[in-house]
Amino acid sequence: MFYRQHVFCCTNKRPEGHERGCCIDRGAGPIRDYMKQRCKELGLNDVRINASGCLDRCELGPVMVVYPEGTWYRPTTKEEVDEIIRDHLQGGQVVARLAIAETA
Numbered sequence: 394m395f396y397r398q399h400v401f402c403c404t405n406k407r408p409e410g411h412e413r414g415c416c417i418d419r420g421a422g423p424i425r426d427y428m429k430q431r432c433k434e435l436g437l438n439d440v441r442i443n444a445s446g447c448l449d450r451c452e453l454g455p456v457m458v459v460y461p462e463g464t465w466y467r468p469t470t471k472e473e474v475d476e477i478i479r480d481h482l483q484g485g486q487v488v489a490r491l492a493i494a495e496t497a
């Protein structure tokens with residue numbers, strides 16, 4: 394298997410004033426950059442951190458989704474990204490407090 398997990402981080406940008414807003418305006422850029430940097434530093438070569446276009450959960454942004462599990466997260470701080478990396482990407486456990494419900 395080439396990658397054990399893929400993380401898609403929405404970095405979509407919408408025009409100012411759009412009714413749905415966008416993840417970039419909600420801080421997605423630094424969150425994605427930090428996750429990519431930390432995974433590299435930790436040697437997680439089998440986990441791919443990808444920037445993504447709109448994932449259609451804009452109001453909940455910044456959003457990311459981890460596959461193959463299909464777990465959605467909304468981290469807003471570096472500490473929360475660290476928690477997702479440690480507990481989920483390395484530890485295999487969903488971080489329930491940061492996860493977005495399937496129906497949200």
Ligand code: FES
Pocket residue numbers: 403404405406414415416417446447448449450451452454456
């Ligand atoms: S702008 Fe990020 S999910 Fe739509």
